[in-house]
Amino acid sequence: MDYINIFATRWKDLGSAMLEHIIISGAALLLGIIIAVPLGIYLVKTRYTWLRSVAFTITNIFQTIPSLALLAILIPLIGIGKFPAIVALFLYSLLPILRNTYSGFKSIDPSVIEAARGMGYDGRQRLFRIELPLAIPYLMSGIRLTTIYVISWATLATLIGAGGLGELIYGGLSVYDKPLIFASSITTMLLAIVIDLLLASLERLLTRQTTSREQSASS
């Protein structure tokens, strides 16, 4: 019964922790999308191939740093609190979004691009009316994957004083309050699942179309 009651007694704490959690992960994701998507598009189109390997190497390195170590290393650099946590999660989000954006645009049949050029789309029209819609399935799967990661890693952010659901989990662990550990973990999981479902329906909305979905399913 304790496991159920805990939600009733601590709903206020759980709610505010969840809100914090959403703010931290949301901000990191948003930053990641704003930086990685245009960068990915640029990397596909650029003539300088060395830029591509540099960008992928750097983001790869971020990805390989253990999350706890990354959080720790940020403390001397930008201190503690929400901001360093957002920076760390943002760095993690870069690679999967960048990779998927890149492969999404790479996957477009070159003859489609040639047809678009030959029929008189200018650069911007081609990007927004042809390339982006065709790359959306890849882009969205990158964003969904990253979202799940970021939400789960954000629980660690409490270690540098960022708050969020992680704070309740660690609080529960330190006093061995099993119902609290249970409730905060469940809330984190539910948060990840619900957001993923929301993103899935957003993806369906953006790609009401057969071919491109088949392509993304096979990739």
Add this chain to the structure above:
Amino acid sequence: MIKFENVYKQYDNGHTVLKNLNLHCKEGEITVFIGPSGCGKTTTMKLINRLIEPTKGKVLVNDVDISTISPVKLRRSIGYVIQHVGLFPHMTIADNVAVVPRLLEWEEDRIQKQVKNLLDMVNLKADTYADRYPSELSGGQQQRIGVIRAFAAEQSIILMDEPFSALDPISREQLQDELIRLQKDIKKTIIFVTHDMDEAIRIADKIVLMRSGKILQEGTPEEILRRPANDFVKNFIGKKRLAQFEAIPESEEVMTRKPVTILPSRGLAESIKIMERKQVDSLMVVDTKDRLQGYITIYDVLQQFKDETKRVGDIMHTFEHVIAPDTLLNQTIELMDEHKLPYVPVVKDDQTLVGLVTRGTIVGHLSDIYSGNEGL
């Protein structure tokens, strides 16, 4: 009308793909660029919609230098069909066809009407196909859409880059036939790139044969088949195709050039004299300018001989069948066989009599060929 003036194209790596190209593609004609891969045919075509820019020289469309027109504007005024179809997979068939009209901001009513007309033109029912996606269509159907998409904004020039080469032979022939049929109505200026000589011969008004960035020969399919400029052209056309053409002589080569003639105003007695002297049983009746009027036979003359007032013109028969100097021998033989003709006169467009093909001259011609060949 498209004109190339002294066009050179060199890539950054120093490779020259076009060397001093001069060419004129006439309005309302299908001009086919053909040649082995790397000959510059696709490059030449892409110069027209500025997908490729010349290093030197000018390309004129309707007497306007296209380097003065913005590429985007130019491309919207030129239809483009590519080899791999390139339909936009995220758009319905109707939206794919409507791409250029939408870019040109046509009114929606007009666009819908145009899409329906075009689908009708290639026998795809708008009700069934308009809302489908490209992946739901067969290869042949997809390329039909690719073709009508290029016509959608009523462009007068259409570029087609090996449009049918990825299709199976049956669909390919169907689409070639459809293109020929469409072209009869719409009379577009079409530039068609291919490496398939059969296709070129089938659809071209003019063939431009290229190799290593130069034009080797240009002309109608007939001209190229009859008079290949050099050995490369001969090889490219292929021995089999040439043999078909070379083996069949034109009637001009088979006919006798001195048919026995008479004026319509002459008397019957005179005509008998002429027949006797020339050892023939009929005479060609021509006017003073050598224009063919008809013929008389010895049988007619003898029947009417007693009537002194009769002239050749009164008893002559007119010809139901005549042939031109460039009629092929096989057609001539077919005609003679079908109508049981002993001979058939050869006349120019203005009815001037130039010769006569008889069973005798045909046999004479054939014996020339076969006895000649025995010596080889």
